[in-house]
Amino acid sequence: MALTPARTMPGVLELLPLDQIAFQRMLDTIRRNYERFGFLPVETPVIEYSDVLLTKTGGETERQVYFVQSTGALQSEKSAEGVPELALRFDLTVPLARYVAEHERELSFPFRRYQMQRVYRGERAQRGRFREFYQCDIDVIGKDSLSVRYDAEVPAVIYSVFRELDIGPFTIQLNNRKLMRGFFEKLGIADAEQQMLVLREVDKLDKRGEGYVRDTLTGEGFGLSAEVAQQILDFVQVRSSSLQDAYDKLDALGEGPEAMELGRAELKEVLGLIHAFGVPETHYALNLSIARGLDYYTGTVYETTLNDHPQIGSICSGGRYENLAGQYTKSHLPGVGISIGLTRLYWQLRDAGLIDTAQSTVDVLVTQMDPAQLPAYLAVANELRSAGIATEVVLEAGKLGKQFKYADRAGIRFVLVLGEDELAKGVVTVKDLRREDQFEVARSELIKTLRVELEQAAVMG
């Protein structure tokens, strides 16, 4: 039989076990922090009805959807017009909207959910673009209304997550869409479409420089006055260095129309409360350039960046939206949430050398020096496992040196040897492959000793 080449499609991140362990630890850390803040788990099916998925989205997203057909459907739908009945979710927000609308009467509001699952996009194959990736989302959904105070809680969760992920200093950056809208109105740019076009130009500041952007804004296409262009450039370059500085810079924007005043008031309340939520002033700042998706967010918007790795871009983004599920229900469901695209983040951190391959989840390997003593080895393994120590036993007979090599290659740090000597003396030899060291310990002290070693290893690396 001819062999089929074993391969996966481009745009997926499949990891070797030790990398998978590192990835899993990040997932666990995120989940633990989401739960600590009182968010409840939700999982939804990967496959949704196409009409449910595609109610709201524009052409861009639609082109990236993966459709799903069983063999039967494939045959009967082959000649039919239109899209197949089923598709893979492309984010967790649309499924959340569907979930909340479907189960509305069984949920308690404000509904606080976290969801950490994979999503699918038919992206063009390209380095750093993923067709399958994890999103780790939280959202708080209110019924009819939701206090702006929840907008201040979200950064506290972000802070807690990234502090524990321990990937270097970071800053949670905030803006407010009402403030932006009001500011543009004040400048005479009232049309939302036009505001978006301006913001898209402004987004090129880092790459093209201020001169280029100013020329474009005052050029034929936009036709803004030099003064207005400068005001826009000044606005989007506002960053704060402390809470008081943020208040001062918001005040310095001058008076504006209602939307601007509303946005400023919200932003001030949120910035102050974030501090009360325990986030140090060093870890959040005003950044008036942040816009996010113009058609979705309506109030507070967030981005989070690593201070030492700005090129990675935002590692956690989100904001406040006016109504979650208008396409499915007449209930008014305002919400606020964020998303961590963990697959991409992991890939970027590894690329930047910020993540190591993990040690194995296997704490200890019990070697097999003498096949006749296997029951003794199994008894030791049982004891260790009962004490919560992850233990593998070598079950194939083989040279001890080969067994050590296996442990080393598999990333298992501690190896136990029980030869004739050890068994006679009631001791165990513990080899620490990392420190290239070994010591004997009384059998009765083994669990205690290993626990200390493993705790030290977890702290010291």
Added chain:
Amino acid sequence: MALTPARTMPGVLELLPLDQIAFQRMLDTIRRNYERFGFLPVETPVIEYSDVLLTKTGGETERQVYFVQSTGALQSEKSAEGVPELALRFDLTVPLARYVAEHERELSFPFRRYQMQRVYRGERAQRGRFREFYQCDIDVIGKDSLSVRYDAEVPAVIYSVFRELDIGPFTIQLNNRKLMRGFFEKLGIADAEQQMLVLREVDKLDKRGEGYVRDTLTGEGFGLSAEVAQQILDFVQVRSSSLQDAYDKLDALGEGPEAMELGRAELKEVLGLIHAFGVPETHYALNLSIARGLDYYTGTVYETTLNDHPQIGSICSGGRYENLAGQYTKSHLPGVGISIGLTRLYWQLRDAGLIDTAQSTVDVLVTQMDPAQLPAYLAVANELRSAGIATEVVLEAGKLGKQFKYADRAGIRFVLVLGEDELAKGVVTVKDLRREDQFEVARSELIKTLRVELEQAAVMG
């Protein structure tokens, strides 16, 4: 705008948060036990190339496959013949084979992996049939060879998992395909196809009774002698009540051809070692009726049943196979593994009243008695979260009674009240909604007290 009905397709299990928590706890328990035995995590993409997925499988499985097409592929493949390029995995075994073949040179053998992900089958919509469900698999893969001792380790993992899942007494049942094959050869039924047809009839014993099966086997289709039919019926009804009884019953089968002797020797070694692995004799038994998929397993086969709920059928099955990935690589990769179909198991256990809705993952709700005191409430929440206590703070102003009702409905047991009195006295009122009780505790003692309460709640329910 007309509303789109919010709904999911039939054959998926979408849970409300408190049920999701119960489900997640089962996943966590399984994972913890898999890791404790030294299995390493692997995740593979949901989407695989169709030619990779469908190399080995027959028509039955092929008809149940979900194919995947991006919008672009849908248009260009529409008129093309044949199957689409991509499909959703229908189990975790084929992806494991592909993974091991693809990464062979980077893995250490024996390769011990666990994988807990969802799989997809285009099943007919029917109660208890799932189109999307979790499989929780472990496998040990050897390079060139794999000691039969690993066949004895697998039941130790099963025992550890189900003991901790705490869903009632269970029995791990074992058979050996070589023993079966040899036994049939001894009876003159050497053809594998014919053996399978006989086993299929024998499978009806429980439903149709011994008389019906005997009549079929001795009838026109099979044409077996009454004596041979009786020997088959006696064989498949062998069950052991202890390790010694298992040995005795295997010996009582009489001599047989090579395959039978080989199978018997393997089974004896495995049964004895299972005991050395720490599994009590009460929890495993010989069951010579177990066959599993005839074309896949070649040695030991397992099923696990709940003693008090035989109607649920096997809750964990698997066995030994000769070569994992022959369709992708020339390497010889024997293995042994099992699978827990958790979605179906959870659904059946809940159906049988064996699983309760969980308590919330939220340990404590901090109420908002006085909006002006919000910073004090947030400070308490920060302290609790730092101590690892999952805490939600009410951020909307509202009546206290409504806040209690929210906690009750959301399954949060402990509610904190900090009114003017409490703040002045430096105490907190803790309400236990389950016991309908409340008490005051000094602020400095709050964490310690809550920890004790939560530990008690975890133990006592």
